[in-house]
Amino acid sequence: MNPWDAAARSLTEPTVFGPPWTWPVILALLAAVVLVEIHRRRGRRVADALPRRVSVQMQPTTDFDPDxxxxVRYAWHLSRARLAAGDTPDAGAAVRLHFTADGDGQLVMRVHGPEKAAAVLDLSGYGQVEAHRLDTGRPAGNAYGKGKRL
Structure with missing residues (x-):
């Protein structure tokens, strides 16, 4: 028997479960549904994380001159915020830096990051920099006693 005839017959002859190509099609459709659901849930997690971001303003003192x-140490410290964000997708766990000048012409750095990484973002990496949360106006960090959060 010609191998091409055998292949054509295997594609057209029904079996107990229907034509032989039925299961690959069903599995492909199932995989597509699973991938769409994973993508939808990831998008929902990003949409939930973005409105709950924290912002910390870092304002240097007049004698600020970093080594x-x-x-480098502060950049490494900010890179740890991604790990502190846990299972938040990358789009919602990114740390964003904004550099501006205040009314007096002094440099101000604002650090925006995920709520889960607030403890990492609150810590100032420099000795001569004051850190303040923008949403509360209170000093960042654990300023109200051990174990208490802002």
Whole structure:
């Protein structure tokens, strides 16, 4: 028997479960449904995380002059915020930095990040920088006693 005839017959002859191509089609459709659901849930988690971001304003004192090692240490510290965000998708767990000047011409850095990483973002990486939460106006960090959160 010609192998092409055998292949054509296997595609057209019904079995107990229907034509042989039925199961691959069903599995492909099931995989597509699962992937769409995963994508939809991920989008929902991002949409839930974005409105709950925290913002911390870092304002340097007049004698602020960071060492290059301090800058590298603070950059490493900010990179840990992604790990502190846990299972938040990348789009919702990103740390954003905004540099502006206040009315006196002083440099102000604002750090925006996920709510789950608030403890990491509250810590100032420099000794001569004051950190304040923008949403509360209170000093960032654990300023109200051990174990209490802002």
């Amino acid at each position: 290059p090692s301090e800058v």
